[in-house]
């Protein structure tokens with residue numbers, strides 16, 4: 001490989017400002033993207049169905065576009081709720097161009113569960129690991145098909161919830177991942193390699209990439225200095241490509 005940075009590292013698909021739980025205001029996050037040499041910055045502040053800040057957020061991102069050469073994408077991050085694939089989004093998404101789908105809770109048939117609760121159900125044998133994996137894959141696959149029309153989307157920190165619930169990502173194989181990969185291809189949803197949570201693993205990323213899924217880089221920066229900084233993602237991309245070529 002050349003010593004040039006990987007082309008995917010020129011975009012950061014996942015960043016936060018103080019509109020949600022980020023530490024820094026939008027202008028500092030944009031300045032950090034410029035310093036990092038990014039050509040595209042996707043802002044993905046957290047929302048839930050009852051979030052009310054979107055009009056101000058959309059206006060602020062629009063205004064910021066005038067002051068930078070970085071392409072700014074106005075997005076939100078929202079959690080997958082259940083095995084129907086419902087997404088915790090406000091009804092009015094005017095001005096929102098991108099959705100980051102997140103496994104902040106474990107999506108079960110009866111709704112989003114705390115990973116500790118999933119772990120307890122696994123420990124008490126009221127849920128098997130195979131059932132839990134199936135619920136997560138079904139929920140994520142259906143959520144991909146529920147992205148509101150006209151928006152681009154990506155899967156944020158895919159499978160970050162598995163270790164929190166005591167489950168192992170290596171239980172996933174190409175057969176289990178096939179429906180999710182098909183949905184991502186059909187709906188043009190990319191999968192992020194997440195710097196903060198260091199997931200999905202290159203093994204999983206390679207299975208998805210071999211199935212035709214596009215990968216991207218997300219810092220999940222909650223501070224400006226973390227925007228576009230990708231030491232783990234860079235290594236993971238190299239390892240993923242090595243596995244795909246093997």
Ligand SMILES: [Zn+2]
Nearest residue numbers: 077102156157
């Ligand atoms: Zn998240």
Ligand SMILES: [Zn+2]
Nearest residue numbers: 014016077220
């Ligand atoms: Zn995030």
